[in-house]
Amino acid sequence: MIRVLSLVVSAGLIAPTLLAQRMPTDTFYQQLFRPFFHYTPQSNWINDPNGLVYFDSEYHLFYQHNPQGTKWGHMSWGHAISRDLVHWQELPIAIPEAGPVMIFSGSCVIDKANSSGLGVDGRPPMVAIFTGHRADNQSQYLAYSNDKGRTWTRYGTQPILDLGKKDFRDPKIFWYEPAQHWVMVSVLSPERKALFYTSTNLKNWTRSGEFSIDIPAPKRPGIPPTARSGIWECPDLIELPVEGSMERKWVLLLSVGSGAVAGGSGMEYYVGQFDGRTFTRDVATAAARPVDWGKDYYAAVTFNNMPIRGNRGAISIGWMNNWQYATETPTRSFRGAMSLPRELRLSKSATGYELRQRPVQELKSLLGPAFQWAGFDQGALNQSLTDNGFSGDTYQLTLDLEATKAEAGVRLCRNTDQETVVGYDPVRQLLYVDRTRSGDVAFARDFPGRFAAPVKPQNGRVSLQIWVDRSSVEVFANDGQVTLTNQIFPSPDSRGIQFFGDGLRSASIRPIEPIWK
Numbered sequence: 001m002i003r004v005l006s007l008v009v010s011a012g013l014i015a016p017t018l019l020a021q022r023m024p025t026d027t028f029y030q031q032l033f034r035p036f037f038h039y040t041p042q043s044n045w046i047n048d049p050n051g052l053v054y055f056d057s058e059y060h061l062f063y064q065h066n067p068q069g070t071k072w073g074h075m076s077w078g079h080a081i082s083r084d085l086v087h088w089q090e091l092p093i094a095i096p097e098a099g100p101v102m103i104f105s106g107s108c109v110i111d112k113a114n115s116s117g118l119g120v121d122g123r124p125p126m127v128a129i130f131t132g133h134r135a136d137n138q139s140q141y142l143a144y145s146n147d148k149g150r151t152w153t154r155y156g157t158q159p160i161l162d163l164g165k166k167d168f169r170d171p172k173i174f175w176y177e178p179a180q181h182w183v184m185v186s187v188l189s190p191e192r193k194a195l196f197y198t199s200t201n202l203k204n205w206t207r208s209g210e211f212s213i214d215i216p217a218p219k220r221p222g223i224p225p226t227a228r229s230g231i232w233e234c235p236d237l238i239e240l241p242v243e244g245s246m247e248r249k250w251v252l253l254l255s256v257g258s259g260a261v262a263g264g265s266g267m268e269y270y271v272g273q274f275d276g277r278t279f280t281r282d283v284a285t286a287a288a289r290p291v292d293w294g295k296d297y298y299a300a301v302t303f304n305n306m307p308i309r310g311n312r313g314a315i316s317i318g319w320m321n322n323w324q325y326a327t328e329t330p331t332r333s334f335r336g337a338m339s340l341p342r343e344l345r346l347s348k349s350a351t352g353y354e355l356r357q358r359p360v361q362e363l364k365s366l367l368g369p370a371f372q373w374a375g376f377d378q379g380a381l382n383q384s385l386t387d388n389g390f391s392g393d394t395y396q397l398t399l400d401l402e403a404t405k406a407e408a409g410v411r412l413c414r415n416t417d418q419e420t421v422v423g424y425d426p427v428r429q430l431l432y433v434d435r436t437r438s439g440d441v442a443f444a445r446d447f448p449g450r451f452a453a454p455v456k457p458q459n460g461r462v463s464l465q466i467w468v469d470r471s472s473v474e475v476f477a478n479d480g481q482v483t484l485t486n487q488i489f490p491s492p493d494s495r496g497i498q499f500f501g502d503g504l505r506s507a508s509i510r511p512i513e514p515i516w517k
């Protein structure tokens with residue numbers, strides 16, 4: 001993998017130096033907790049994905065980045081590109097902080113018709129709109145690139161949208177085809193309000209609507225209610241196909257700063273309609289639903305300008321962390337990782353429209369040959385699979401459980417005193433991930449715990465797809481109906497696997513090699 005270091009900033013123009021350096025990959029991916037197949041920066045801090053956009057055969061992942069350290073600060077847009085959503089190449093900082101103005105979250109579009117007039121030689125510009133953060137003001141700024149995101153020019157020194165507010169941030173922009181205009185959704189965070197704007201040139205924006213809500217969270221047995229306390233951040237508004245029909249519905253994704261379903265920060269969504277100007281939620285599915293039931297899934301947004309895929313779902317990437325302890329996690333030279341890219345669609349059930357999330361198909365290219373187990377008997381259960389020839393910390397595991405009376409599941413990343421448990425409780429119909437003894441849990445009071453999601457068996461079965469990547473466990477249940485994303489920090493020798501419960505019917509494990517080689 002090639003990593004490119006350093007950058008030069010001059011008079012608003014941001015140009016990379018040509019200093020490129022081949023990563024010492026052998027030591028790099030062996031670092032403690034370094035994910036093998038999730039994006040991490042070579043060094044320093046990252047948080048939200050920003051400006052996800054596809055252009056000219058490249059997927060761009062920009063992100064909140066501190067180029068100077070492993071804690072939050074000096075926020076700038078880091079940058080990585082990929083041709084397959086699987087292998088990433090880190091590029092120089094795209095947009096660095098500018099004096100007292102930090103570069104907060106935002107998004108990118110490809111201005112195909114050159115509505116902004118910022119294109120050159122008939123080539124569409126890549127346009128980024130992001131929040132410029134000062135101690136007393138947050139407003140929206142524009143920058144553009146005429147060379148596929150390699151260098152960026154700030155459009156003037158002034159914001160393009162300033163309400164004189166302290167907390168107005170995270171613009172997501174997209175093209176709304178039916179009305180032939182651009183749309184922006186951003187949030188007044190502490191007011192828990194999403195604001196909608198429209199524009200024909202990306203520079204001048206007119207307010208077209210707003211969305212806010214305050215209804216009590218639904219009560220579900222065994223599940224903490226989604227609290228209504230958290231500030232809103234990183235909105236996204238997307239139109240998704242409803243599986244098995246020609247229908248499409250709009251979904252408003254929001255990140256909430258606290259009080260999420262697993263505690264601390266997390267994501268919620270509403271399903272409804274968008275008329276090109278404002279979003280209205282469906283009355284039938286009025287309540288917010290959690291996007292992910294784990295502790296570490298935040299600020300996910302979707303790609304703009306995606307090539308049409310068969311089902312026209314959207315692709316999202318989230319930040320696998322929680323603001324409760326994000327700055328304390330025990331990694332060394334880097335801190336923060338992105339989730340796997342997920343394909344989003346809706347499914348319709350008796351309780352309304354539900355988000356479905358599946359890892360993108362492209363990830364299949366990573367999977368090694370399967371180790372398979374079927375017809376579990378008591379003898380095979382509760383035996384460490386290291387005895388059965390499998391030991392590892394980077395793999396995809398699929399499990400098929402029968403919802404009998406007793407709990408069933410798997411203990412992952414095990415040594416003699418550590419394990420991360422993924423289990424299903426058929427009586428309470430809860431799927432859980434328990435990381436209480438997962439390794440280093442002592443760095444933050446809010447880190448250890450057991451996080452659960454309601455999962456109904458389908459035809460008496462629950463199927464799990466679990467992606468283990470050294471310091472994270474992403475669980476997709478019943479073909480993406482429910483996801484649970486959690487970080488773990490086990491010792492290097494915690495590589496064992498142990499199945500438990502009578503309900504287990506089949507399991508298969510496919511090892512995964514590092515994407516960094």
Ligand code: FRU
Nearest residue numbers: 048064075104105233234299
């Ligand atoms: C969300 C967030 C955004 C903000 C960014 C700053 O994690 O707080 O609201 O733009 O991080 O890094």
